[in-house]
Amino acid sequence: MAVRVEAAAFDPGAELSAFARGRTDIGAIVTFTGIVRDDGGLRRLEIEHYPGMTERAIAAIESEAVARWHLHDSLVIHRFGALAPGAPIMMVATAAPHRGDAFAAAEFLMDYLKSRAPFWKREVTGSGAAWVAAKDADEDALGRWQD
Amino acid sequence: MIDVLYFAWVRERIGLPKERLDTGAATVADLVSELRAREERYEVAFADLSALRVAVDQQLTTFDAPLAGAREVAFFPPMTGG
Numbered sequence: 001m002a003v004r005v006e007a008a009a010f011d012p013g014a015e016l017s018a019f020a021r022g023r024t025d026i027g028a029i030v031t032f033t034g035i036v037r038d039d040g041g042l043r044r045l046e047i048e049h050y051p052g053m054t055e056r057a058i059a060a061i062e063s064e065a066v067a068r069w070h071l072h073d074s075l076v077i078h079r080f081g082a083l084a085p086g087a088p089i090m091m092v093a094t095a096a097p098h099r100g101d102a103f104a105a106a107e108f109l110m111d112y113l114k115s116r117a118p119f120w121k122r123e124v125t126g127s128g129a130a131w132v133a134a135k136d137a138d139e140d141a142l143g144r145w146q147d
Numbered sequence: 148m149i150d151v152l153y154f155a156w157v158r159e160r161i162g163l164p165k166e167r168l169d170t171g172a173a174t175v176a177d178l179v180s181e182l183r184a185r186e187e188r189y190e191v192a193f194a195d196l197s198a199l200r201v202a203v204d205q206q207l208t209t210f211d212a213p214l215a216g217a218r219e220v221a222f223f224p225p226m227t228g229g
Contacts, residue, residue, distance in 0.1 A: 034229055048155055050221060053205035078228065090229060110229055116207070118221075119228035120155035131156050134225035 001066065001074050003058045005049060007081040012091050019075050019093050026072050028099035030106040032092045038085035041125040047080040047089070050118035054078075061112040065094070068108065069101040076109065078119065111141045149214065151178070153192075154223035157199065160192040175201050176210045178220060192222075200225055 012033045020029055036045045058076050065074060071094055078090040092109045096102040113119075121132040152165045172178035179196070182189040193199070196210060202221045203212050214220065 050152070050154055050202070050205070050223070053202055053221070056205055057207075114229035115226050117228040118154070118202070118223065118226050120224065121227045122155070131224065132227045134227050138229075139225075 001059070001062050002076070003055055003062065004075075004077045005051075005054050005058070006077070006079060009079070010077055010088060010091065012088055015075065015077065015091060016093060019073070019095065023072070023095065025097070026095045027097045028102040029093060029095045030099070030102040031094075032106055032110055034089040034091070036083045036085050036087050036089055041127070042085050043124045043126065044085075045083045045089070046122040046124060046129075047083065048120045048122070049078075049080045053118050057117045058113065061109060061116060064112075065105045065108050069094075069096065069105040070098070071096050071101060071105055074105065074109065076113070078113070078117070080119065108145055111138075111145065114138045115142065149178075149217060150219045151182075152219065152221040154221065156224055157192050157222050161188055170214075172214055174210070174214060175203065175208070175212050175220065178214060179210065198224060 016031055062074050062076065065071060073095040075093040083089060092106050094102045094105040115134060115138045123130055123132060148167055148169055150165060151168055153161050158164050170178055170181060172181055179193050183193050200223055201208060201210060203214065203217050204219050
């Protein structure tokens with residue numbers, strides 16, 4: 001289990017290689033990489049977070065994933081600060097004996113990171129800046145994981 | 148004394164990221180009432196509580212949560228990570 005909240009850019013491919021290296025007990029690794037998307041005119045995406053709570057919240061979400069699925073390892077990387085269009089924002093990796101657990105746990109981690117980890121996105125375009133509003137769909141996505 | 152933190156547009160509307168307050172508020176809602184009575188900028192930031200989330204000592208909670216023993220309260224909009 002690892003959590004990294006950092007301003008620096010990361011290389012998703014290198015992260016995947018490092019995550020998998022030296023393990024022979026893993027049958028499946030699922031990764032998700034979130035990228036800064038430009039729908040037109042985006043100059044940069046600024047991400048604010050709550051230092052301290054961010055790491056705790058992500059660790060709690062990871063612990064929940066480990067309790068629910070058979071995972072050997074997981075990795076969450078999430079950047080903050082100013083990010084250019086096309087740059088990786090965040091990455092989730094899950095390692096399990098079988099793919100079902102790895103896929104489900106990765107989706108669970110993503111759903112919870114979206115609306116339970118204290119990050120806030122602000123889009124800066126040529127005509128100004130605006131905070132990104134939370135989507136009802138992201139909140140609704142949590143419903144499928146609740147018993 | 149309690150540290151009160153503001154993030155994203157809540158921080159922008161109030162005009163500062165953090166302040167230390169001497170408060171006798173029993174719950175988060177009581178603290179919000181105190182803040183709203185202080186100045187217009189707080190009234191504006193806390194006008195619609197359904198648009199806000201709160202954490203006490205870095206744990207998400209609700210506005211009726213007690214503040215006894217709390218060291219840190221944070222107010223912010225719904226989170227947009229991932």
